[in-house]
Amino acid sequence: MDLLAKLATISDRHMRMKALGGDAVGVVNEKLISPTRALIDGRETILAGTNNYMGITFDAECIAAGQKALAEFGTGTTGSRIANGSFSLHRELELEFATFLDRKHCIVFTTGYQANLGMMSGLAGARDTIYLDADSHSSIYDGCTLSGAKLVRFRHNDAADLDKRLARGEADEGGKLVVLEGIYSMMGDRAPLADFVEVKKKHGFQLLVDEAHSFGVLGPHGRGLADEAGLEKEVDFVVGTFSKSVGAIGGFGAGDHPYFEYLRYAMRPYMFTASSSPASIATSLAAIRKLAAEPQRRKKLAENSARLFHGFKDLGLELGCDVVSPVVAVRCPDEPSTIAMWGALLKAGVYVNIALPPGTPNKLCLLRCSVSAAHSDAEIDRIIELFGAVVAQGHGKKVANG
Amino acid sequence: MTDTVSQLCKLLEPFNTNGTVLSAATDISTDLNIDSVTVMDFVMEVEDHFDIEIPLNVLSETRTVADLAKVVEARTKKG
Numbered sequence A: 001m002d003l004l005a006k007l008a009t010i011s012d013r014h015m016r017m018k019a020l021g022g023d024a025v026g027v028v029n030e031k032l033i034s035p036t037r038a039l040i041d042g043r044e045t046i047l048a049g050t051n052n053y054m055g056i057t058f059d060a061e062c063i064a065a066g067q068k069a070l071a072e073f074g075t076g077t078t079g080s081r082i083a084n085g086s087f088s089l090h091r092e093l094e095l096e097f098a099t100f101l102d103r104k105h106c107i108v109f110t111t112g113y114q115a116n117l118g119m120m121s122g123l124a125g126a127r128d129t130i131y132l133d134a135d136s137h138s139s140i141y142d143g144c145t146l147s148g149a150k151l152v153r154f155r156h157n158d159a160a161d162l163d164k165r166l167a168r169g170e171a172d173e174g175g176k177l178v179v180l181e182g183i184y185s186m187m188g189d190r191a192p193l194a195d196f197v198e199v200k201k202k203h204g205f206q207l208l209v210d211e212a213h214s215f216g217v218l219g220p221h222g223r224g225l226a227d228e229a230g231l232e233k234e235v236d237f238v239v240g241t242f243s244k245s246v247g248a249i250g251g252f253g254a255g256d257h258p259y260f261e262y263l264r265y266a267m268r269p270y271m272f273t274a275s276s277s278p279a280s281i282a283t284s285l286a287a288i289r290k291l292a293a294e295p296q297r298r299k300k301l302a303e304n305s306a307r308l309f310h311g312f313k314d315l316g317l318e319l320g321c322d323v324v325s326p327v328v329a330v331r332c333p334d335e336p337s338t339i340a341m342w343g344a345l346l347k348a349g350v351y352v353n354i355a356l357p358p359g360t361p362n363k364l365c366l367l368r369c370s371v372s373a374a375h376s377d378a379e380i381d382r383i384i385e386l387f388g389a390v391v392a393q394g395h396g397k398k399v400a401n402g
Numbered sequence B: 001m002t003d004t005v006s007q008l009c010k011l012l013e014p015f016n017t018n019g020t021v022l023s024a025a026t027d028i029s030t031d032l033n034i035d036s037v038t039v040m041d042f043v044m045e046v047e048d049h050f051d052i053e054i055p056l057n058v059l060s061e062t063r064t065v066a067d068l069a070k071v072v073e074a075r076t077k078k079g
């Protein structure tokens, strides 16, 4: 039996997609013009699906810091953090992140995906239970599986549902970890943290929040949802990534627990992989300093997010959530029309993410936009105009049916 | 059909979009052509209907309605 025979259904789906609207999962940026523009299929395109929230990827100081590190520390670390792969830069970044986050300890990972794999599997083991939100990111699901813990899924953003499930497991021995996200990556909604903190007071678990999409974005200090909600003391562990607001690649886990540093020797996704490259660490370090020194980036992102949100609302589009968020998802009728509209938008000059089941909650088909502080008002208005022409006019439906 | 199996078939009906005739032998994922997330959503309904906990870990060995019925019966007795 051919091992790859099971990929036939994926192949069929991919062919159908290409025929309907283009290869939405194989887009190539031929040239980056700015944080918000690239050349795709030879056309200058507005990027509205990059997670580049702070628009920091072409910042002159970040680039200079990366170039300096490349020259001084070389192209790669060629080893694990627990062997030859810890450079002074990694330690400097961990200390700087801990300070930024107002946490005692911070551990840097090679990607955000690995940060979740590492933290879930380091914190929870076979005797423990992880309660995870139904809409959790795949890296959380995969980390949970790696941990070997008992896994209980609760209804999305539903603290009462978590309460009920915790009650069912009351007799369990072992630790309990609850995992939430600051901003959910697909729908853009936030966890109702205060409600979950009430449940925490009742049941006494340890709480981890993945601030991947909210770090740099929310809160008076840009530390994320817990910062915005004034509930950081109730959150035991924070996870985040450098691949969004920080504009690099890497991830982090942070906390105040006295044993936190020993997680380094208990997390396989931290131990058995090479550490982030010097250039990536150095640009992250420069970026975090910028985020601390330039709160106006956060303000600009909030303004841009509101502009896109209200523009879409005025078009009558159905959105992923009813609050202003840098993740603005547009609900579409079905898979063929979503693919067709995605292709029409790209041809007209705007790139957005396509999100289809099972990558979305409740079988939704989404055109997902993410807003950047670097978007100009004119770019936001052009995105709204094109969604008006392509999505609000039902262009996709016509293509799909005709 | 045991009582548990018939209750599970009833809970499964909203997820049955291709008109499969549901029975103990129905393979929840392949016969109904539903993805892994939808299977988890269905199991959540089962958990709440019987007021039991079905950890995700047991799902890898639960393919058919009969398999799931066994899990449900073992867990309702416990509680």
Ligand SMILES: Cc1ncc(COP(=O)(O)O)c(C=O)c1O
Binding pocket: A111, A112, A113, A114, A116, A137, A139, A181, A185, A210, A212, A213, A241, A242, A243, A249, A250, A251
């Ligand atoms: C919620 C969430 N957590 C973790 C990650 C993983 O981050 P990274 O891209 O650094 O692997 C992502 C993004 O992909 C995410 O959306």
